[in-house]
Amino acid sequence: MEGAFKNSDNGVVEFFKREMGFSAPRVFSRRISASQTMIKQIDLYGKLSGHQGCVNTIEFNSTGEILVSGSDDKQIMLWNWATQKLKFSYPSGHLDNIFQARIMPFTDDRKIVTSSADCQVRLSQVLDNGSVETKRLSKHQGRVHRLAVEPGSPYVFYSCGEDGFVQHYDLRSNSATKLFYCTSMAENNSRSSSSSIGLNSIVIDPRNPNYFSAGGADVYARVYDIRKYQADPSTKAGTPFATFCPRHLNGTHDAHITALAYSNTSELLVSYNDELVYLFQKNMGLCPNPSSSSLSENTHKEVDAPQVYTGHRNSQTVKGVSFFGPNDEYVLSGSDCGHIFIWKKKGGELVRLMVGDRHIVNQLEPHPLIPVLASCGIEKNIKIWAPSSNVITSLPDNVLEIMEANRQGREDHSRVTFTPDVIMHVLRLHRRQARVFIEPRYNREDIESDEDIEGESYVLGFSDGDATEDGGNSRECNIS
DSSP states (O other), X not given: OGGGGTTOOOHHHHHHHHHTTSSOHHHHHHHHHHSHHHHTXXXXXXXXXXXXXXXXXXXXOTTSSXXXXXXTTOEEEEEETTTTEEEEEEEOSOSSOEEEEEEOTTSTTOEEEEEETTSEEEEEEEXXXXXXXXXXXXXXXXXXXXXXXXXXXXXXXXXXXXXXXXXXXXTTTTEEEXXXXXXXXXXXXXXXXXXXXXXXXXXXXXXXXXXXXXXESSSOEXXXXXXXXXXXXXXXXXXXXXXXXXXXXXXOOSXXXXXXXXXXXXXXXXXXXXXXXXXXXXXXXXXXXXXXXXXXXXXXXXXXXXXXXXXXXXXXXXOOEEEESTTOOEEEEOOTTSEEEEEETXXXXXXXXXXXXXXXXXXXXXXXXXXXXXXXXXXXXXXXXXSOOSSOOOOOTXXXXXXXXXXXXXXXXXXXXXXXXXXXXXXXXXXXXXXXOOOOXXXXXXXXXXXXXXXXXXXXXXXXXXXXXXXXXXXXXXXX
């Protein structure tokens, strides 16, 4: 009888199995958290208001008790999300919008690393006397969108920037090392030009922390081995041991990567700008330089097609992508239409569509232990979502119209209709990009120069003011 209920999506069946002794308590907890019934009961649990600019980054600590957030207002805030109360906040020391904040594990939540549009990577240390000391660890030559913390390590993490560089950090020495930069996949398979591509995302394989993937301003997700990334000694160009790309995008310039995520079984999730989300198994990798001229017919036959997730639109901002569920049973993404999309990982079926922002949903962060998630976007608050509804919610009646509008937008690259405020945000973004980022070509002297790593530090006190409701001048938000 137990086999008849295996992999059931029905929460009622899981309760029955527990009562009949077919399911151990731990198994029951994991299965009920992954059931579609639970997913369809997810509702808005509460809002965390306090930032004075768009919230660009959210992350739970390892126990899930605290949520850290960073914003265009350059403030870092730590929240007790369950009570919807601000624990404390402090100025990050950054000079521009914060793009990511990560709590280092096994540090009693006292060490937080951050990255920003000001090209800096900074470390914040919560001291015993209740103040925060923050200092710069390194500086890229372009905006720094993402940080990747080595699983279980209180010391080691990586950064990637629009300068194309991947940097390695070890907090025991407070040092940053430029490992390599990502080169473009030229059709002639030549690296002589040493041109780099800007990077938007970097993630570490949780099953093997020696492997990490990076992606950005082209269609290829590159996977590197930290033990043998084979940097060119003359240019510091890195060599991936595998790349991932949907077959129809290979050799094109029609899209670029905004986000990556690894599952607990090393599956790689890739989200493309004005394209779709794809799930790659480990055996779907291409050769290290899969340019259209070097990809043989034999390679085409060997590579299976990835699972695809459709319906959303990822065009106007740098959106994240995530897994959800105790065994990564679901895939999450925000959208330009302001909705949260939840698909079944296996098969790609859309199971939930929720309004998450008046404008755009950018980031979705799953709780590490329970079926709770946090979201943020153009609005200045953070939303917490939990299976708190007594109603099992189906897809909305207009789901096909929403998905079709997003599809049409992707196909014709038409602009989403924005308010004048949001249009101004886009214009500011382009101006800032023009000032900050020029595609670099590096020589050995550039790589070995360390004058940008300084010991600059500040001592900053907590800001204990109460969180206020979402409001203020929307012109302070910047799309990024």
